[in-house]
Amino acid sequence: MDGQKGLAYRRTGPFSFYRENRRFERKRIQKEVQEMKGSKTERIAGLGLLTSLALIASYIELLIPIPIGIPGVKPGLANMVMVWVLYALGPAEALAVNGMRILLAGFLFGSLSMILYSLAGAALSFLCMYLAKKSGRFSVIGVSIIGGVMHNVGQILVAVCVLETVSLLYYGPVLLAAGLITGLLIGIIAREARKRIPGKM
16 A cells, blocks of 8 residues: 555656746746836836937027037036936946937937037047046046046037048137036035935836
């Protein structure tokens, strides 16, 4: 009798346990895949929202009159979004949001030359901001100031290369001062926004 029970267990027990284990693993994997899809969808939606906010800020910049009369001087409102994304989400997300914002703003409100200048300034600005943040020696305000200054430096260098004239460098001091001031203001706003919206998507 005992031998028959042992034989029955050997025939059904291990296989039944194996099937239950496989079923459990399949459910666990399906749940993880659904969670990954859900989090990915939420992340894409969040980045789309942030890109929209940056795009609106870029449009508002066009409506603000700058009495200085020097090309390239802007409030840099869109950088508020970029600085927040850099600290709250990471460099890849900040690069994606800023790149999409520049392309959309250029095609909707500007021109190909505007896209070229903006991409050059944004690329140099992002690189310097990322390195400054990674070094850990600068605050949010310091990183924002570096970004504002280097953005204008990038635009000046591209303008000199495209127009083939070094006379544009005379605008340098004014653009650097403007980048410092706007970077300071944007940094203060981004720091306060970081305190109030600290979460990650």
